[in-house]
Amino acid sequence: MTPTHIVSIYDEELKYLTRRISEMGGTAEQMVGDSVRALVNTDTALAQKVISEDVILDNAERQINEKAIITIAKRQPMAADLREIMGAIRIAAELERVGDLGKNNAKRVIAIQSLGMPRALARGLEHLAELALTQLKEVLDVYATRDTDKAKEIRERDDEIDAIFTSLFRELLTYMMEDPRNITPCTHLLFCAKNIERIGDHATNIAETIYYMATGTPPEGERPKDDHTTSVGAE
């Protein structure tokens, strides 16, 4: 076996990780999009599909971890290659959590079915989900291209999602105050909106990881991770 041969098997292993991460990303995107459609249309069959798909991401994460650890043990990679593998583990964990959040939203569809969701709320949720899905889609593109400028740009855009989330949060509180019958379904919608906001956070975490993988240093400047709703009612 020549060294070239070893390197080429090693490249295959790195390519396997990249391919599996991209697949996980595709599944996560699909699950999040479907969960929001299920929510907005109170489509329990679609919700059930999302719930059943979560196991795909759980298995993929486990397989990526196993492959990553075996690759480290066998190939003993240094510097950039080691960062590549550690990054794959980290991104797989983020995508697995995105799937969990999509599943959690899907599970709430049955509970909020009775609401007959007001159009304004549905639109707000859709808008929030569109932004989060755009973040997720673009960050997966950046994973393929390793465009660090773009990774930084995505990281800075998290504020927009927070602003929409805060306005939706206030809108939901208003509905709850108007009619006590709205309280239970709107509580579920609050958690759904929070889940979508967290999906945006995971996309931003992935952008940071890609930046680190490519450069060896974390991106500069603090990113406030909390949303702005923690102080609603205090002003």
Place this chain on the structure above:
Amino acid sequence: MTPTHIVSIYDEELKYLTRRISEMGGTAEQMVGDSVRALVNTDTALAQKVISEDVILDNAERQINEKAIITIAKRQPMAADLREIMGAIRIAAELERVGDLGKNNAKRVIAIQSLGMPRALARGLEHLAELALTQLKEVLDVYATRDTDKAKEIRERDDEIDAIFTSLFRELLTYMMEDPRNITPCTHLLFCAKNIERIGDHATNIAETIYYMATGTPPEGERPKDDHTTSVGAE
């Protein structure tokens, strides 16, 4: 430099990781305990202290990651030692998230200050937090002892937290329905309770990681990660 000498430096590096993880665990425990006390007594000064401490865990996680990656690159560990280092990275990430959740609860103290929290709710939150803190404390003990039976036991105990969380969730909804003025503060308390429930989840994740570190296989049997409140209102 003799091989013995190399091994001893390597042991020092593993010990460094173990020590830093234990320190992170201590800080996370303290933050969670303080955040609940701040919440129950609407103590904004204590809340501010928790918020300011979050950076300690952020920095510790970054330093553990850096040390872990350097150790892998330099020492090229196999099997158990590699799992030990990968586990440290994973546990550091879980503890950093526990700190985030404590901080998020602390940030809500100011918003709910106006409520004058009903005793029954405070007691429910305290009970939930006690259970989550016990999980966290015991899992950190297991990290020191590597007692895999105990790790399995902790993992199975997550159900108790879910049951308390569900009953608190229902109680909060009742308060909101009784008086619209309770809606905003109780919404914050809902998120606080959810955060504490998630702290229990992180403790359980750490238990699973310790089991894997010690045995090389994940613990058997599915663990349902969602709480049981997603269907409240659907029955």
